[in-house]
Amino acid sequence: MGIKHLLFLCFFAITTALSAQSVTEHVVVKGNTLYSLSKQYGITVDALLEANPQIVGTTLSLGEVLIVPLPVDQKALVVNPEGSKASVKDSVQPDPTFEIYKVRRGDSPEALAKEWGFPDLVSFYRINPDARTDWKRGLQLVKPMNQRALTKATNDSLAVSAAMPIDTVVLFTLDSAITSLDILGVLPFFHIDYINETALAKRSPVAMSLRMGMEFAAHLHSDSAFTVTLDFVDSHNHQDSLKKALDSLNLKQYDLVLGPLYSKRVQQIADYGVANKSVNLMSKSPGISDLGLYNAVVAEEDFYVSLRELINDRGAKDSNRIPLLVTKSRTAVCDSFFEGFTHPDKLLVSNGEKWESNESLARLRTDVHYELVIYDNDPAFILDALRNLRMGKASYSLYATEYQIFNSGITNDNFMREAEVICAMSSYLSYQDSKTLLFVEAFRAHFGVEPNLYAIRGYDIADYHIIRKRYGDGPMRGVYLGFDHSQGKQNKWVELRRFENFEWSILEQL
Numbered sequence: 447m448g449i450k451h452l453l454f455l456c457f458f459a460i461t462t463a464l465s466a467q468s469v470t471e472h473v474v475v476k477g478n479t480l481y482s483l484s485k486q487y488g489i490t491v492d493a494l495l496e497a498n499p500q501i502v503g504t505t506l507s508l509g510e511v512l513i514v515p516l517p518v519d520q521k522a523l524v525v526n527p528e529g530s531k532a533s534v535k536d537s538v539q540p541d542p543t544f545e546i547y548k549v550r551r552g553d554s555p556e557a558l559a560k561e562w563g564f565p566d567l568v569s570f571y572r573i574n575p576d577a578r579t580d581w582k583r584g585l586q587l588v589k590p591m592n593q594r595a596l597t598k599a600t601n602d603s604l605a606v607s608a609a610m611p612i613d614t615v616v617l618f619t620l621d622s623a624i625t626s627l628d629i630l631g632v633l634p635f636f637h638i639d640y641i642n643e644t645a646l647a648k649r650s651p652v653a654m655s656l657r658m659g660m661e662f663a664a665h666l667h668s669d670s671a672f673t674v675t676l677d678f679v680d681s682h683n684h685q686d687s688l689k690k691a692l693d694s695l696n697l698k699q700y701d702l703v704l705g706p707l708y709s710k711r712v713q714q715i716a717d718y719g720v721a722n723k724s725v726n727l728m729s730k731s732p733g734i735s736d737l738g739l740y741n742a743v744v745a746e747e748d749f750y751v752s753l754r755e756l757i758n759d760r761g762a763k764d765s766n767r768i769p770l771l772v773t774k775s776r777t778a779v780c781d782s783f784f785e786g787f788t789h790p791d792k793l794l795v796s797n798g799e800k801w802e803s804n805e806s807l808a809r810l811r812t813d814v815h816y817e818l819v820i821y822d823n824d825p826a827f828i829l830d831a832l833r834n835l836r837m838g839k840a841s842y843s844l845y846a847t848e849y850q851i852f853n854s855g856i857t858n859d860n861f862m863r864e865a866e867v868i869c870a871m872s873s874y875l876s877y878q879d880s881k882t883l884l885f886v887e888a889f890r891a892h893f894g895v896e897p898n899l900y901a902i903r904g905y906d907i908a909d910y911h912i913i914r915k916r917y918g919d920g921p922m923r924g925v926y927l928g929f930d931h932s933q934g935k936q937n938k939w940v941e942l943r944r945f946e947n948f949e950w951s952i953l954e955q956l
Contacts, residue, residue, distance in 0.1 A: 469497065474510040479891055481884045487514050488546060490586060491884060547589040549582065551671055562589055563596050581917055583669075624916055626673045629908070630695070631660055632705035632715060634683035652900050653707070656727065659897065659904025660704060662889055667912050674912060681706050688714055702911055704904075709734060725911055728903065740935045742907050742927065747779075749847035749870035750819070752940040754786050756868070756953075757817045757845065761789045768793060768814050770842065772804070772831045773821040780821050797827075804831050810840035818842045823849055825856050836863065848872060867945040874943060874950055875902065875926045885925045902926040 472483065484491045495501055497513045555577050559570035571578050574587045590596040636653035657678060664674035679691040688711055703724040706712055709731035715724055716737040724739040734741055761767045769787040773780050776796045784794050797803045810816060820828050828850060835842060844864050848871035850856070876882060889897040906924030913922065921930040921939065928939035943950035
């Protein structure tokens with residue numbers, strides 16, 4: 447409810463700003479996109495879509511005439527025919543009035559909150575939640591333009607204070623001394639020459655896609671005041687090849703090192719003394735977490751812990767919910783995880799080689815609700831446990847991890863018979879999200895191809911670490927990946943999503 451209220455506040459603020467508007471017409475020319483037009487006219491994509499209901503999806507037709515809503519308050523933005531600089535005109539100011547403000551170089555949440563008259567930073571973040579996690583130049587903010595607007599924004603924010611306690615607010619402060627970043631990408635088989643070679647045909651497209659995503663992030667962050675330089679070396683995923691490439695470089699000149707992909711090569715680059723500015727892109731080797739580099743990959747144990755915290759919280763509110771842990775074989779790690787459940791009636795079912803204990807799942811109590819966690823990634827074992835549960839009449843919810851569901855070959859239709867499935871994950875791509883659609887549209891316009899998950903991964907990682915170098919650490923959700931390095935260099939970002947109607951929806955929004 448809290449997050450829904452937050453979104454409503456932002457929608458209210460924006461629609462209030464647009465309630466007294468003039469409009470202009472724009473004829474679509476080559477290169478125009480919804481995203482580029484929103485930037486040109488200083489409005490949101492949603493406002494553009496609302497004014498032009500004939501637009502289907504994100505496609506624009508050459509010669510199409512669009513209605514562009516323009517603010518007409520005291521400081522209304524008027525775009526000149528070239529779409530470059532803006533001028534200011536005076537008019538009658540409705541009360542209360544909001545304006546869309548674009549973040550400029552040197553701005554900070556603290557400074558703007560003080561300048562605009564907010565009583566505290568929390569109130570500022572309530573009406574501008576994106577400022578907490580996606581602070582960058584060009585970010586559009588809702589700015590109260592008079593006292594009534596400020597009072598309304600502040601008072602409304604108090605109603606949702608429980609949804610975002612002050613101690614979770616992340617502060618991003620721009621380091622204006624940084625005017626450039628030099629980044630080294632270390633990838634295997636990323637040259638186009640490899641695409642048609644049989645032995646490397648499956649590997650090369652992965653690296654090529656990652657590279658395109660990184661290049662797109664560098665492109666979007668670069669402007670006249672800040673430049674991102676991106677160099678690449680081909681590791682060939684071979685020790686000697688990577689050594690030769692690294693020895694030919696002055697590694698001290700780079701602010702960031704993105705890659706390599708595979709665990710042995712990640713270990714090798716850490717031996718060069720650049721772990722403190724290196725990023726593991728996708729290797730899931732547990733040993734990487736001990737190398738002192740930034741790890742984009744969330745450890746599976748963090749997923750399990752997040753699920754356990756949810757189950758404990760539910761159990762504290764309803765004692766009829768009993769944790770049920772099913773495992774192929776007991777280990778010290780498994781036992782430690784099980785001991786973390788706080789319910790006195792928690793139940794552990796462990797198996798031998800033939801999984802005989804799973805048969806007991808068909809005979810569970812029917813007067814309680816079980817909170818099921820299967821502590822194993824074997825898809826056959828997971829399905830065997832579910833099959834035995836379905837043979838009985840016990841009520842249960844299934845809690846799973848990203849690795850179990852998306853990396854094991856289990857498909858969504860396997861969960862259709864489950865009453866409730868909750869998954870802990872760090873990555874998810876929704877084409878219902880306008881942010882995803884805008885990214886795909888911009889990527890397509892830039893490269894002429896559709897971005898795959900590797901391209902989006904490369905973009906998210908490069909985008910986050912460029913922002914981190916400029917603004918400092920803080921949780922951030924990208925297009926596909928999430929990042930939380932507030933507890934160190936290991937990524938702790940975990941989302942809880944519920945499966946329904948063939949979609950994984952954020953649990954807090956349900």
